[in-house]
Amino acid sequence: MSLLSVKNLGVTLRNRTVFEDISFSVPKGEFIGLIGPNGAGKTTLMRASLGLLPHTGNSTIAEMSARDRAHAVAWMPQSREIAWPISVERIVALGRLPHLGAGQKMPPQDQAHVDAAISRLGLDAFRARAASRLSGGEQARALIARSIAQDTPLLMADEPIAGLDPAHQISTMQVFSELAKEGHAVVVSIHDLGLAARHCTRLILLAKGGILADGKPRDVLTPDLMAEAFGISVWHEETEQGPVFQPLEVVS
Amino acid sequence: MRLELGLLLVLIALFVVSLTVGPANVPARDSLAALFDPGYGPLTLVMQEIRLPRALLAIIVGAGLGLAGASMQGYLRNPLAEPGLIGVSGSAALGAVLAIYSGLAAGASLGLPLAALAGALVGVFLVMTLAGPRGGSLTLILAGIAISALAGALTSLVLNLSPNPFAANEIVFWMMGSLADRSMTHVWLALPFVLAGIAIIATTARGLDALTLGEDAAQTMGIDLGRLRLLLVFGTAAIVGGTTAVAGAIGFVGLVVPHILRPLVGARPSRLLWSSAIGGAIMLQLADIAVRLILPERDLKLGVVTAIVGAPLFLHLIFKTRKELP
Known part of the structure; x- marks a missing residue:
């Protein structure tokens, strides 16, 4: 069953066509990495398929009502905004907002979702700390936990691991991968191709106004496609410790 | 809940104090008894017609402004936002000033408050038209600033053209804001607007919480x-229009009160709404008692006192914020 299906999606912003005619679908169990150079439209593609931007073509989620959408997908925007010094626990609990009535107290099963999300991201020690006063990486983890607490079939995040230390980048990618194995689907935009190669089940390469490649990481991270999309040479090897991918040099 | 309960007790105590403070030097017990017992003759009249409406208005106006301030700060995710930002207080003031200038205020007993409400209505209509149909907050601020500036300029024009110094004097004094010499009619005039505004804004509480994470996250x-923006503008306009109509322009309550209470409620915008309502009522009640105690024989204006108290409080907050910076 597909959790998100996009057909012939196109976005034109200020008379500039960002991309056209994009189609893909996201089935259960996939952890999809959206890769592509700066300005290729990764954020725009995600926001348009969520229905947050005017677009042409169709997206199953963009056609939903705001209320239904909140039960279908959780979205973590790139700008990590936490306006007030609210505790991490309360920030994560905001993920339960679509599930609760106005002014309703948090029922135990909802609190369990919040606790699980906090533990998953290793934030137990930060529970009572004001989220807006944490470091950038810690804030990002709190916001990822918030999206997970929303407990939607699909989770979409815009560069969720940018700014995290290596240990937390890896553990966060593992969390996404576990979520996919549990039957959710995850779509993240990501610049770290090495991590994408190791953890994602599928990569969508967005470049030159459309999807350049869509498939298993080893089929997308080929020298030819990497040269064409990013202008880089790469080293990509299947090793005993799994796939290892390293960008090498800029090629003209 | 404990904080809100505590604040409520303070408010009730201040309400009683406010009822017993006045130029007629009567023991507190007598004045309170006179409120319910017509046997006290003129004292009963003073209590029911002068002090009761004054104490009630302080609660209504203060609660409205505190809540509207908290909601505006929550919506704009900015601790410097205040209810006047959307231009409604400026346009309500213009309506009132025009009523004084044209003699309408002197001619009809409710001429001034009704003209202020009409001004607020025109202001909110203009702001919503200018802000456009899409739900962004930036266009709302720009529209609010434009309307405030225009209303301010036109108010100055009216002052400039006022026929005699007395009219100018009256306008200036009115703009300083006061609760003196108001009647129960003023209470009944402001109350429905403030209650409607509070009820409308109460429905935005969840949205304000969600907005903590930004507009995109809130939408999803x-x-x-x-x-949300429509509810917020109409709710704020009802409150600011209703309160400005009966009390004039009273600043700083909507700005300072949410700021002080924010750390005490864990910074959650939804909870801040209610505590700011009670806190705003407390601040205004205190200021209105101070007005009568400090210079009882001079007509000290309420808006002047809230500004004199509010500005240093704000300075204190600035220093606190500076200390927290690295």
């Missing part, structure tokens, strides 16, 4: 931003 949590 099921919040309709266009509707």
Whole structure:
């Protein structure tokens, strides 16, 4: 069953066509990495398929009502905004907002979702700390936990691991991968191709106004496609410790 | 809840104090008894017609301004936002000033407050037209600033053209804001607007919480931003229009009160709404008692006192913020 299906999606912003005619679908169990150079439209593609931007073509989620959408997908925007010094626990609990009535107290099963999300991201020690006063990486983890607490079939995040230390980048990618194995689907935009190669089940390469490649990481991270999309040479090897991918040099 | 309960007790105590403070030097017990017992003759009249409406208005106006301030700060995610930002207080003041200038205020007993409400209505209509149909907050601020500036300029023009110094004097004094010599009619005039505004803003509480994470995140949590903005503007306009109509322009309550209470409620915008309502009522009640105690024989204006108290409080907050910076 597909959790998100996009057909012939196109976005034109200020008379500039960002991309056209994009189609893909996201089935259960996939952890999809959206890769592509700066300005290729990764954020725009995600926001348009969520229905947050005017677009042409169709997206199953963009056609939903705001209320239904909140039960279908959780979205973590790139700008990590936490306006007030609210505790991490309360920030994560905001993920339960679509599930609760106005002014309703948090029922135990909802609190369990919040606790699980906090533990998953290793934030137990930060529970009572004001989220807006944490470091950038810690804030990002709190916001990822918030999206997970929303407990939607699909989770979409815009560069969720940018700014995290290596240990937390890896553990966060593992969390996404576990979520996919549990039957959710995850779509993240990501610049770290090495991590994408190791953890994602599928990569969508967005470049030159459309999807350049869509498939298993080893089929997308080929020298030819990497040269064409990013202008880089790469080293990509299947090793005993799994796939290892390293960008090498800029090629003209 | 404990904080809100404590604040409520303080408010009730201040309400009683406010009822017993006045130029007629009567023991507190007598004046309170006179409120319910017509046997006290003129004292009963003083209590029911002068002090009761004054104490009630302080609660109504203060609660409205505190809540509107908290909601505006929550919506704009900015601790410097205040209810006057959307231009409604400026346009309500213009309506009132025009009523004084044209003699309408002197001619009809409710001429001034009704003209202020009409001004607020025109202001909110203009702001919503200018802000456009999409739900962003930036266009709302720009529209609010434009309307405030225009209303301010026109108010100055009216002052400039006022026929005699007495009219100018009256306008200036009115703009300083006061609760003196108001009647129960003023209470009944302001109350429905403030209650309606509070009821409308109360429905935005969840949306304000969600907005903590930004507009995109809030939208994907099921919040309709266009509707939220509409509710917020109409709710604030009802409160600011209603309060300005009966009390004039009273600043700083909507700005300072949410700021002080924010750390005490864990910074959650939804909870801050209610505590700011009670806190605003406390601040205004205190200021209105101070007005009568400090210079009882001079007509000290309420808006002047809230500004004199509010500005240093704000300075204190600035220093506190500076200390927290690295």
